[in-house]
């Protein structure tokens with residue numbers, strides 16, 4: 201009896217361990233559809249991706265080159281996250297019209313605001329071109345042929361080049377802001393709650409895509425009309441419960457699930473700790489300055505959020521890798537692999553070659569990362585370059601100075617140069633920087649003081665008053681040049697060509713050897729499907745985290761004294777009157793509004809803004825985060841703990857209706 205139970209458990213955990221892992225290519229989703237249907241998906245592979253008819257893929261876009269968005273009306277209405285629309289909202293804001301703080305609700309299409317520079321991309325089709333390339337066709341020709349249809353196109357490698365796919369996109373450049381909640385809702389919880397569950401962020405914003413009279417992409421024009429997507433999502437207002445099927449459709453950016461132990465060790469022992477420590481120091485400087493000045497708080501809000509975001513994520517990643525013992529597990533896996541590879545000439549010495557490649561590369565790769573976390577963050581050097589251009593782009597330059605405080609920058613420069621010195625490998629300190637430091641006082645402190653006293657780029661006024669000769673003689677040029685890194689940096693250390701070349705063979709070998717494993721290509725900002733279910737998790741011994749949060753939690757956090765938790769008065773009033781309209785539901789015996797939900801979908805950066813869909817293909821929310829302790833899922837996915845966080849679509853609708861007074865937008869959507 202005991203034996204049977206143990207065997208059953210072993211089988212279960214083996215299958216379970218793979219359960220919700222994976223970011224699948226939509227064109228190949230047919231391979232997964234049986235599993236998806238067993239888990240509650242009611243539609244077909246053709247509904248997800250088809251080149252013959254409108255399919256869900258036509259309702260999903262790459263938003264602003266790094267997030268995901270989804271159409272929710274036949275008139276091109278597009279949902280994404282507030283943090284994905286943040287740059288656009290900031291760009292359109294001014295002191296008089298502060299849409300970041302107050303929110304924005306266009307009352308009609310005439311009031312929608314064009315966002316110069318913003319684009320969205322729809323995948324027209326993806327096509328396996330491995331054989332065409334193997335047969336001698338040139339990649340440039342294949343891409344050029346696809347582009348001749350008026351599309352954007354590129355070829356992306358899957359499984360480190362074992363497969364190559366052509367991706368063809370339609371690029372829309374007339375994208376307009378329709379609505380955004382105030383940051384006190386859209387960014388509720390701020391960096392305090394970032395990567396955290398329980399979560400209560402109304403992280404959404406609304407855009408509309410415009411096209412020409414033939415429904416084709418066009419530059420901004422008053423003549424353009426709302427784009428009519430081939431497909432948009434219906435919205436489910438019925439809600440979900442623990443265990444319900446969920447699917448995420450979007451553009452995950454970067455994972456490295458198949459790397460060998462040496463790479464994981466580099467990430468967890470070298471790279472992440474260095475980056476975390478350096479960012480801690482920069483964040484301390486910025487936070488301190490922000491606490492003393494409202495102006496600095498605003499100027500550095502976006503920078504602080506950006507620096508803090510990866511900083512917190514890496515901390516979870518290191519913790520997760522250690523907790524899972526990923527390095528040791530991978531070592532054992534590699535030993536088994538080597539035993540199998542013995543006597544197979546193609547694979548026998550493969551891992552040795554890979555380890556040697558990491559050894560050869562890791563010093564310079566580390567230095568490249570150190571450069572980008574230190575010297576390359578110094579704004580003064582970048583400004584010196586822009587200011588001294590033959591024809592300075594003052595519009596760009598003024599924008600940068602707009603979010604710049606000279607005292608903060610001086611301290612940041614000091615901090616990163618000292619950090620650089622501390623983390624620099626012996627023999628790698630740039631000679632030009634050494635010479636500059638010696639020339640101007642001999643210490644980093646003296647050098648930084650010299651720079652900020654003598655550079656004409658320390659302020660917009662000085663830069664504008666300076667002659668071109670003075671700008672060309674700016675001592676900050678040398679600082680910037682010292683941190684020009686001669687090597688190209690890649691997505692991950694494993695993508696450095698000297699290493700990556702071996703992964704092509706390794707992936708091929710793994711797929712021959714580990715026949716039980718369901719392989720999926722690493723994320724690379726191409727369209728993917730992940731599926732799983734609504735689920736809580738055991739957060740700590742005896743402490744279960746439920747997968748649904750409500751307005752009650754917002755009210756518990758509400759505190760006018762704390763910037764991140766100071767909700768708009770209108771929300772307090774609505775709560776007091778319990779006037780939830782059609783969005784009110786019973787949760788745990790209380791009449792309330794659902795806010796966020798937790799699920800087991802395998803996601804990563806880029807999946808922000810992705811639709812989270814129920815088994816009938818209807819939108820139930822917008823993905824915007826993971827829990828920080830699950831961020832090692834970029835390297836190893838742990839189904840017991842890895843969870844993605846979405847804002848419940850009913851909270852989005854509630855805010856549109858009750859806070860924005862914009863129920864006319866809801867009229868446009870298909871509520872089910």
Ligand code: ARG
Pocket residue numbers: 283390391394395505506509805808824825826
């Ligand atoms: N952690 C989320 C992501 O990786 C949200 C980031 C934006 N929000 C913030 N509070 N910084 O992008």
Ligand code: GLU
Pocket residue numbers: 267803804805806807808809824825826
């Ligand atoms: N917030 C992330 C994004 O902007 C998604 C969170 C994650 O890394 O899963 O894409």
